[in-house]
Amino acid sequence: MFDSLTSRFGATFSSLRSRGKISHSDLDASCSQIRQALLESDVALEVVESFVAEIAQKSMSALATIQSGTNQANAIFEIVNSSLIEILGGSARRVRFAKNPPTVIMLAGLQGAGKTTLAGKLAKFYADQGNTPLLVACDLQRPNAVTQLQLLGASINVPVFCPEAGDGVGDPVKVAQEGITFAKAKQYNMVIVDTAGRLGVDSELMSQACEIRDALQPDEILFVVDSMIGQDAVRTSQAFLDGVGFDGVVLTKLDGDARGGAALSIATLTKRPIMFASTGEKLSDFDIFYPDRMASRILGMGDVATLAEQAKAAFDGDTSKKLEAKFASGEDFTLGDFLDQLSAMSKMGSMSKLLGMLPGNAAMKKQIENFDDGEIVRTKAIVESMTPHERADPKVLNGSRRSRIALGSGRKVSEVNTLVDRFSAAQKMMRQVRSGGMPAGMGAMAMPAMAPIRPQSAPKKKSKSGNPAKRAIEESQ
Amino acid sequence: MALFSKLIAKIKGENSFAPTDWAELEIELLASDLGPTLTRDLLEAARRVKSENAQEALAQALTSHLTQKSRLPIINQGGLSVVLVVGVNGTGKTTSVAKLAEHIKASGASVVVAAGDTFRAAAVEQLQTWGTRIGVEVISGKVNADPAAVAFDAAQRASAMNVDYLLIDTAGRLHNKRDLMNELEKVKRVVEKITPICEVLLTIDATTGQNGMAQAKIFSASVDVTGIILTKSDGSAKGGIALAIESELDIPIKWIGTGESTADFESFAPESYIRGLLT
């Protein structure tokens, strides 16, 4: 998401940096570029105007005090960055735990925003931290929303309180009440309540949401919003704020390419922090929302911190130690390492998502997003057709070696070339990251940077029908 | 709306349209999710208009961005018409399949639906619940089955049953996930081994912003979308992105969803949509 914003800011700032000295008209031009980019990113017009005015004013005073052109550009970049962080909600806020458990979290939002899936994600997130959540099924409207929550709960071993089958039958207020009583009796320390999707303009359903809220007395009401939402974010978030009210915001489907300007709009207009980010269809595709990281991402600086954490979690024990040792000694990562790491990679989530977090320009990210995770099998075949020597040092790969590899792996020479090029680029990027002083454990990151990794669902798991690896195998048969 | 009539008065020369009015109009157009580019075009066109019949002139400026293509359903006369319903997660595919099935049934034709979403929890059950409600047979496969295999079986079954329509629900997918788009292409390819797909309908949620354009572009490139279902038009969102899509990609909006029950479904009416954009 935010790609166009990133590329525009990228263009704006590189043109500013190339000047000897920035004039007021340069600044004006940059501001109007930023305005256009923000509008294309679905930021609400009023937020755009105030944001741009703030940038212009702060930059103007910065220009007066800094002399060199480059420093001026950097100063403006910093102003834009910090203003973005401010709008996105300052520092991240965590869920407030109730003094007397259970801590009750109620979800609210439009139809199709992703509440039910999010309920499962929250439950998993907190269960993994040692809490004992109970899911409560108060969406009695959408057909089989209750079944969906039951299946999600079962998949993560979290109990689901669902006295009503739903599908238009049953009273969600009563379920809410009983759910709390049940949770207290069974001493669950957390209750996560899914509710039916509703429109901001539907006053009847909004007052039902208020009744559910009153029955629950929630510690947090989270407004769940699709990151692809447009200008309606303003009206809808205001309607929910005035209607049922909310304490925090969750942005969903952030694994898409929506620029997500709604994030800026909602945070500014409602003064409620964005607390969580939902980033995929698996229940583990979920994280705390970090405004500073998101701002970095918008500005094309990459979400390296998140990547580092995921890498740490995915690479454990020997794998991680071996890589760290290599990393520390300044050795390069090789194609051989890549092959070794394929299985660890699979724990880290999809390729394109990971690569999206790396620093880099938007054009490159676009390419990465279009990356076919299904290429894994083919790529593996290519790497496997190389000798250990070639894997360790791809520079030796001359034309005849490449055609031999192509022949051996049943791929085209051009595919071998692409793989090697990509790998070299990634290797180079990793060297830069390293010289930038990354935390320990970051060594693992050279791998995702390079190219194909195994998709999220390992073939043995026989789960996702769209398993690209499985399909690639099928298709090659 | 007040602004609309103010603009018309200005165009008629009865009133002066102040710079603040233009700014206000820009806000209105942007707030409808028409996007900055189309908004700029429309404002320019509005400034040029000097017609006596201002209302008509302005309506024309907007209408000129609509497609010339037919909005009628594409069918396979006398044979099986297969409709594939695709779109991003949560945009209203399953509900729309149910709505369309009921609509077809009410018109006297026979229809079966296929549960091509084998991925999301309880997706098959959701369609089955709809099937029971509206009295339409639901063809489904096993949970986590290959969606292409389910669709293939459904196409075979539907042909053998001699029904008029087969509607295929699919799993929600983000258009930037290449592997999932490949999966969808495979569904289409495999069904077409049995019988041609007449229509590929893309659900666009009316609350969607500029990302809707990327959705339409990529889904079209992938499975050749023949029409759009604009869902959730009963909310406060104006759904202006649909006009932007028609204007840029020439894909007709064919249906609109206006609520959660199967009756909340209509053929797209351009005039009232355009009026809605400015109210």
Ligand SMILES: Nc1nc2c(ncn2[C@@H]2O[C@H](COP(=O)(O)OP(=O)(O)OP(=O)(O)O)[C@@H](O)[C@H]2O)c(=O)[nH]1
């Ligand atoms: N208000 C309103 N709600 C709608 C409309 N169409 C669908 N919905 C609701 O939107 C939600 C999602 O609809 P689904 O039909 O399940 O969407 P989907 O695209 O099949 O979702 P996935 O299969 O999960 O990707 C449900 O709560 C529907 O009731 C509409 O026209 N208006």
Ligand SMILES: [Mg+2]
């Ligand atoms: Mg569905």
